[in-house]
Amino acid sequence: MSNAKFLLRFLVPIAVAVALLVGALAVLAVADAGAQATNVTEEEYVEEAPEPGDPYxxxxxxxxxxxxxxxxxxxxxxxxxxxxxxxxxxxxxxxxxxxxxxxxxxxxxxxxxxxxxxxxxxxxxxxxxxxxxxxxxxxxxxxxxxxxxxxxxxxxxxxxxxxxxxxxxxxxxxxxxxxxxxxxxxxxxxxxxxxxxxxxxxxxxxxxxxxxxxxxxxxxxxxxxxxxxxxxxxxxxxxxxDGDEASGGDGPDGDEASGDASEDDGTDGAESGDDGSDADDATGETGSSVVERMPGFGVAAAVVALALVALARRG
Incomplete structure (x- = not known):
């Protein structure tokens, strides 16, 4: 077996694994950015509607x-x-x-x-x-x-x-x-x-x-x-x-209000945002920009493919 064929057989699984890992990291980055954008100062109150037979x-x-x-x-x-x-x-x-x-x-x-x-x-x-x-x-x-x-x-x-x-x-x-x-x-x-x-x-x-x-x-x-x-x-x-409380606020009492909310309500008000804009402004990044900074699936796959082609020609 030639060296090129051996390397092909060895490198293909690695290339696939690397590509999948990079893609998974990108998805996690987007999910994390989305979670930060939906932080709230009061959790959802869930009450199911009464069904037939219920007194209400x-x-x-x-x-x-x-x-x-x-x-x-x-x-x-x-x-x-x-x-x-x-x-x-x-x-x-x-x-x-x-x-x-x-x-x-x-x-x-x-x-x-x-x-x-x-x-x-x-x-x-x-x-x-x-x-x-x-x-x-x-x-x-x-x-x-x-x-x-x-x-x-x-x-x-x-x-x-x-x-x-x-x-x-x-x-x-x-x-x-x-x-x-x-x-x-x-x-x-x-x-x-x-x-x-x-x-x-x-x-x-x-x-x-x-x-x-x-x-x-x-x-x-x-x-x-x-x-x-x-x-x-x-x-x-x-x-x-108002989203200012969840994002820490940008008014004259923003810092104080955020601190009070965290102490009184047990919430992490200073790190959350209304629709994601405050969290994005604080870091200078949105979910999409986080992904753009990462080597994407396409880039990794292209690099590996070029290397495999070169090896195949040598074989």
């Missing part, structure tokens, strides 16, 4: 169009004036858009003004939401407003919103109005009102993104008026933690 499962449409869950803030007008019904909800998200209950922002209150049409509701006029939800409410989350799954007509099977429900308004001309949400309290500056998702006159469509599809108050509508056979309406106020 209320009803589901026979045709599968909707699912309803028990809500201690569900009230009926007395006297009952008609079939007009609705919901006003609040959903709170962390920097990555995941559902949270506000454990990292205690002693903070969200207030949603409501019109006189529902002043009879004990949780309206205005609607007040105290954080963290788990410390103030029997049912912190009572609705599955966003996402889809093949197993349910509505929602993705996980609770994501805190709501009040309204029944007994006139189905022809009755109205529900709400004002702009106000955030007050100890951590009010850490919560952004992203916008409002309002749907009226039809079954609530959960196939929407709370962050991407939220609209400014003026565009959302601020309320709705019932019409015959169109006697339902809902709105969700979308709130999200």
């Amino acid at each position: 499962f209320e009803a589901a449409a026979e045709d599968g169009r909707w699912v309803s869950y028990e809500n201690p803030r569900d009230e009926y007008r007395n006297p009952y004036l008609g079939e007009g019904s609705g919901k006003i909800c609040v959903t709170l998200r962390n920097e990555a858009g995941e559902v949270i209950v506000g454990e990292s922002v205690p002693n903070t209150t969200v207030t949603v003004p409501t019109g006189e049409e529902i002043e009879w509701h004990s949780h309206a006029d205005p609607m007040t939401v105290r954080l963290p939800l788990t410390e103030h409410y029997e049912r912190p989350l009572d609705a599955d407003q966003f996402g889809t799954t093949e197993d349910l007509g509505q929602g993705d099977g996980y609770m994501d919103s805190h709501c009040i429900e309204i029944h007994g308004l006139p189905e022809d001309g009755g109205t529900v109005e709400y004002g702009e949400a106000q955030v007050e309290g100890e951590h009010a500056d850490r919560i952004e009102v992203v916008g409002y998702v309002q749907q009226a006159h039809d079954t609530w469509d959960t196939d929407v993104d709370p962050i991407e599809d939220a609209e400014p108050y003026e565009e959302a509508g601020g309320g709705w008026t019932y019409r015959p056979n169109e006697s339902h309406g809902q709105v969700v106020v979308v709130l999200q933690l």
